[in-house]
Amino acid sequence: MTIRPAVVLLSGGLDSTTCLAIARDMGYRPYALSFRYGQRHSLELDAARRVAAAFGVDEHVIVDIDLRTFGGSALTDEIDVPKDRDGAEIGNDNEIPVTYVPARNTIFLSFGLAWAEVLGAQDIFIGVNALDYSGYPDCRPEYIHAFEVMANLATAAGVQGRQMLTIHTPLIQLTKAQIIQRGLSLGVDYGLTLSCYDPAPDGTPCGACESCKLRAKGFAEAGVADPIVLASE
Amino acid sequence: MTIRPAVVLLSGGLDSTTCLAIARDMGYRPYALSFRYGQRHSLELDAARRVAAAFGVDEHVIVDIDLRTFGGSALTDEIDVPKDRDGAEIGNDNEIPVTYVPARNTIFLSFGLAWAEVLGAQDIFIGVNALDYSGYPDCRPEYIHAFEVMANLATAAGVQGRQMLTIHTPLIQLTKAQIIQRGLSLGVDYGLTLSCYDPAPDGTPCGACESCKLRAKGFAEAGVADPIVLASE
Numbered sequence: 001m002t003i004r005p006a007v008v009l010l011s012g013g014l015d016s017t018t019c020l021a022i023a024r025d026m027g028y029r030p031y032a033l034s035f036r037y038g039q040r041h042s043l044e045l046d047a048a049r050r051v052a053a054a055f056g057v058d059e060h061v062i063v064d065i066d067l068r069t070f071g072g073s074a075l076t077d078e079i080d081v082p083k084d085r086d087g088a089e090i091g092n093d094n095e096i097p098v099t100y101v102p103a104r105n106t107i108f109l110s111f112g113l114a115w116a117e118v119l120g121a122q123d124i125f126i127g128v129n130a131l132d133y134s135g136y137p138d139c140r141p142e143y144i145h146a147f148e149v150m151a152n153l154a155t156a157a158g159v160q161g162r163q164m165l166t167i168h169t170p171l172i173q174l175t176k177a178q179i180i181q182r183g184l185s186l187g188v189d190y191g192l193t194l195s196c197y198d199p200a201p202d203g204t205p206c207g208a209c210e211s212c213k214l215r216a217k218g219f220a221e222a223g224v225a226d227p228i229v230l231a232s233e
Numbered sequence: 234m235t236i237r238p239a240v241v242l243l244s245g246g247l248d249s250t251t252c253l254a255i256a257r258d259m260g261y262r263p264y265a266l267s268f269r270y271g272q273r274h275s276l277e278l279d280a281a282r283r284v285a286a287a288f289g290v291d292e293h294v295i296v297d298i299d300l301r302t303f304g305g306s307a308l309t310d311e312i313d314v315p316k317d318r319d320g321a322e323i324g325n326d327n328e329i330p331v332t333y334v335p336a337r338n339t340i341f342l343s344f345g346l347a348w349a350e351v352l353g354a355q356d357i358f359i360g361v362n363a364l365d366y367s368g369y370p371d372c373r374p375e376y377i378h379a380f381e382v383m384a385n386l387a388t389a390a391g392v393q394g395r396q397m398l399t400i401h402t403p404l405i406q407l408t409k410a411q412i413i414q415r416g417l418s419l420g421v422d423y424g425l426t427l428s429c430y431d432p433a434p435d436g437t438p439c440g441a442c443e444s445c446k447l448r449a450k451g452f453a454e455a456g457v458a459d460p461i462v463l464a465s466e
Contacts, residue, residue: 070351103347110343114336118303143386150379154371
């Protein structure tokens with residue numbers, strides 16, 4: 001069994017938490033990386049802290065970055081998160097949702113790359129998903145592959161041929177239901193996680209945003225109950 | 234003459250200032266992007282502000298990021314910047330200098346990508362240099378090309394085929410002397426810039442660090458005097 005270090009991007013949501021469980025199950029020593037990036041609520045970070053603590057990760061770093069500097073998205077601007085969007089629209093290739101944050105995964109993976117280089121880690125885990133991916137361009141396999149190629153040219157270790165970096169995307173071809181089933185088989189407590197884009201101050205999910213709907217659909221298809229109670233219930 | 238917007242990474246040093254002059258000369262409307270990244274002195278940012286003001290850029294954004302979170306380099310850790318390193322060692326392919334900051338250009342370009350997407354800009358300028366590049370892996374042409382490929386897969390515009398992003402590296406094959414000559418021909422006042430890794434509190438360069446030595450060698454080979462007075466003079 002390996003005990004190699006790996007950087008795991010952790011938002012505190014369902015996907016990244018499952019990704020962390022998979023990394024640990026593969027025998028990696030996970031280093032959890034979260035971002036305070038001007039999102040409208042910090043409840044997501046509270047969830048990330050709960051998850052990191054529950055997993056007993058070696059280190060959990062929260063990096064401050066301010067994507068509001070550039071504007072451009074509902075998640076960082078002061079405009080309303082869209083509600084009650086028709087589920088059939090979700091995942092349409094030609095429609096980029098307003099909740100898209102410019103270059104977000106590129107920025108997040110870049111910080112992951114910096115930490116991996118300092119740790120001497122050859123592995124980064126990110127819980128992107130190409131099936132239920134909501135139309136975000138930086139969740140596609142071809143994007144992740146291109147980042148990996150770039151990353152291996154960017155670092156001192158890459159130049160010296162000492163190590164090759166791998167970006168792991170264990171969820172990329174799974175449905176939300178399969179992700180949940182995989183996580184449950186690894187003992188994940190989804191009651192710790194938060195998926196909602198617009199929760200109440202006490203952390204209760206709205207049940208109406210795109211992320212809540214994807215999550216509800218996933219639990220329904222997995223045939224299990226979501227341990228989190230929605231505002232609408 | 235085009236007036237297309239372009240994001241220009243601006244450290245306030247000699248290279249990025251020349252790069253800004255070239256972008257403007259090519260007819261772009263430059264948006265200057267600098268970073269407060271836990272470097273040991275903020276005099277570099279003062280230089281960036283002077284340069285941006287002198288060029289009358291539309292907007293100059295300084296993004297706060299903290300690379301000290303991960304440690305790993307003399308420029309962000311509390312260790313001494315190496316002095317009086319033999320000039321012959323500089324640029325040796327197999328030696329990564331201690332002043333290397335993990336994934337720095339990848340992080341900087343990622344923020345540039347985010348801003349470009351918000352501005353609708355198709356062009357990013359970065360003053361990297363492959364000849365006098367001091368052994369930094371993320372200054373090589375193959376790295377820049379890989380970033381460009383990745384960036385065009387990362388963005389909404391790329392997915393929709395609306396625009397292709399170009400990373401411009403006008404200095405990449407120039408010697409330091411050629412960079413200086415090019416800048417002077419475009420009217421750059423190098424007295425506004427700061428290259429030193431370890432200046433005095435009043436901004437006077439040390440004259441002994443690797444960056445000061447490269448600059449001095451460049452001015453000497455260009456056959457012109459550096460308008461900045463060194464501490465040792």
